[in-house]
Amino acid sequence: MxxxxxxxxxxxxxxxxxxxxxxxxxxxxxxxxxxxxxxxxxxxxxxxxxxxxxxxxxxxxxxxxxxxxxxxxxxxxxxxxxxxxxxxxxxxxxxxxxxxxxxxxxxxxxxxxxxxxxxxxxxxxxxxxxxxxxxxxxxxxxxxxxxxxxLHGQDSLIFIIKDKIRSFSKANLRIDMIAEEFSMSKFQFIRFFKSQTGMTPYQFYLNCKIEGAKEIIEKERDVYSAISEYQFVDLTHLNRQFKKIYGLTATDYSRYMN
Structure with a gap:
């Protein structure tokens, strides 16, 4: 249970x-x-x-x-x-x-x-x-x-990179393009990011999308606005990803916010 x-x-x-x-x-x-x-x-x-x-x-x-x-x-x-x-x-x-x-x-x-x-x-x-x-x-x-x-322990560059990835949270992520911007190959970029954060850039990107969806649900009490703004495929997709982080679906979370 x-x-x-x-x-x-x-x-x-x-x-x-x-x-x-x-x-x-x-x-x-x-x-x-x-x-x-x-x-x-x-x-x-x-x-x-x-x-x-x-x-x-x-x-x-x-x-x-x-x-x-x-x-x-x-x-x-x-x-x-x-x-x-x-x-x-x-x-x-x-x-x-x-x-x-x-x-x-x-x-x-x-x-x-x-x-x-x-x-x-x-x-x-x-x-x-x-x-x-x-x-x-x-x-x-x-x-x-x-x-x-x-605050200590992480390369200062990682904070700039995180902000860059966040800027894509409402769009499709192109890791190769971001890597090029920071003068790295795609795989150098992935390895650097994971060494600093413990997550891959794509995992962090999904995390940002889910946190953004959570904020919309809290403010607007509307899961469908969250789906639309953060470009989840559908409610099932959002619910599945949301539950991995918060333990319950976005639909159930919205009920607690009402």
Whole structure:
């Protein structure tokens, strides 16, 4: 049995998930993702390294950090996640530059408590003031624990390349043309991109299309606008790709946004 529940408040999306035989495909998110393993063991690869989050583990994902995910064994897995838009977290912690969490998994009861409280408030659709106060408490607990480093680790060229690929998210991707623009052969380009991100350019391109479709669904509550704008073949195509990243179809996700 696999169950996914999403709710959104401002720039924060909360997810409550219970999975047994579901596996996330390799993907990344534009947001910071912060969560707690409630039951079982969260098994995932982050930047090519295996991570295991046991019960009460606090999981910290940086924007666009490549990962997959599944339950470690047949006993299944339950967890909550908060997806926080970068500008919102930067404002809350009073920083101007993007930072990265230095450790992917920590065990800290204070941070765990604030994640769960904010997630509950988002699911209950508490008023704005309550959610804002809980978010500030979470942000303070993260900075107080010194979990963060300045952005590092990726070649600066990769950020330019990512922006270029994003510009094709509503059109057909021509990897050979982009590679030529950066003075690489097609296969040199693919190898460089994967070495920096853990994904191929095409995987990143699909990821951008799905994230774009998700934003349209959240704003317009219309899956067919998402299909049209991001040039998915049909609803089945969008649903299939969407589920690989978010655990449920775009159609089901739109129901949670209503």
């Amino acid at each position: 696999n169950d996914f529940i999403y709710k959104k408040y401002g720039g924060i999306t909360a997810l409550s998930a219970s999975i047994t035989d579901f596996s996330y495909k390799k993907h990344s998110h534009s947001e910071y993702a912060i969560g707690v393993t409630r039951r079982g063991i969260q098994h995932y690869h982050l930047d090519g390294h295996l991570q295991l989050s046991y019960q009460n583990g606090v999981m910290l994902f940086n924007p666009e950090q490549t990962h997959d995910g599944m339950a470690h064994d047949d006993s299944g897995l339950e967890y909550v996640m908060l997806y926080i838009e970068p500008h919102l977290l930067l404002e809350a912690v009073e920083r101007r530059e993007i930072f990265r969490f230095s450790n992917p998994i920590i065990y800290n009861k204070n941070i765990q408590y604030h994640i769960i409280n904010l997630a509950k408030a988002v699911f209950k659709q508490e008023n704005e003031h309550i959610c804002d106060d809980l978010f500030i408490k979470l942000a303070d607990s993260l900075i107080g624990y010194d979990t963060c480093d300045k």
